[in-house]
Amino acid sequence: MKKSKGGTGARSGRIKSEKRRIGERQLKELESRILVLEERNKKLRKILEDKNELIGKLRRRLRLIPREELIDYKETRIKHYAKQLKEATRRLRHYEKEIRRRDEFIASLSRGVLVKKLDDLSQDEFINKKFLNISKDDILLVSNPASVSKSVISTLQGKVKIIITKRIPRSKASGFIFIKPDNVIIKESTFFAIADKNGIEEALKKKDVLKSIIEEYKKKRVQSTI
Numbered sequence: 001m002k003k004s005k006g007g008t009g010a011r012s013g014r015i016k017s018e019k020r021r022i023g024e025r026q027l028k029e030l031e032s033r034i035l036v037l038e039e040r041n042k043k044l045r046k047i048l049e050d051k052n053e054l055i056g057k058l059r060r061r062l063r064l065i066p067r068e069e070l071i072d073y074k075e076t077r078i079k080h081y082a083k084q085l086k087e088a089t090r091r092l093r094h095y096e097k098e099i100r101r102r103d104e105f106i107a108s109l110s111r112g113v114l115v116k117k118l119d120d121l122s123q124d125e126f127i128n129k130k131f132l133n134i135s136k137d138d139i140l141l142v143s144n145p146a147s148v149s150k151s152v153i154s155t156l157q158g159k160v161k162i163i164i165t166k167r168i169p170r171s172k173a174s175g176f177i178f179i180k181p182d183n184v185i186i187k188e189s190t191f192f193a194i195a196d197k198n199g200i201e202e203a204l205k206k207k208d209v210l211k212s213i214i215e216e217y218k219k220k221r222v223q224s225t226i
Contacts, residue, residue, distance in 0.1 A: 112195055113197055115141045117191055163177070
């Protein structure tokens with residue numbers, strides 16, 4: 001049985017129509033995929049641009065870091081050396097001042113007497129100042145003669161006669177003459193002082209006068225009771 005031309009043509013038309021629809025659908029899908037890919041490509045390009053910009057910044061920073069570190073290092077060293085120089089200058093001025101004081105001290109010896117200084121008359125102080133080599137006829141300048149050690153007093157008796165102090169003790173050890181430093185001490189250093197010879201003599205005269213007055217007063221008291 002022969003197929004009619006009309007039926008064949010209709011079927012052929014349907015096939016072509018179906019192929020066209022499939023082609024259009026595939027084309028649309030392809031277009032959609034292209035759009036998606038283009039969008040992704042834009043995002044990737046943006047990410048790549050951002051990365052390139054970041055890499056550029058990092059490279060510039062890497063070029064700058066060694067220089068910055070070098071500058072910081074130099075500044076730190078300059079500050080360190082400046083501090084050392086300041087300290088050295090301070091010490092130099094201190095030593096110059098000490099030398100000037102020493103020279104003035106030595107110059108004063110021509111018109112004075114060397115005096116050895118003690119904080120007190122305790123055993124510890126006497127041991128700590130052993131380098132003073134306290135010997136016969138030395139004169140002492142003592143800050144607190146009330147703080148005493150019997151062994152120190154025993155050692156000093158027969159060697160030292162005059163003790164200069166602002167705080168003359170009420171209970172005086174025998175064999176010592178206590179005088180105040182007013183008009184007596186000329187110069188002082190850490191461990192020594194210079195006493196004016198005339199000042200010492202005047203202070204001793206006052207002591208002798210006072211002693212004679214007291215002795216005369218005692219004699220009169222005794223005579224009046226007889």
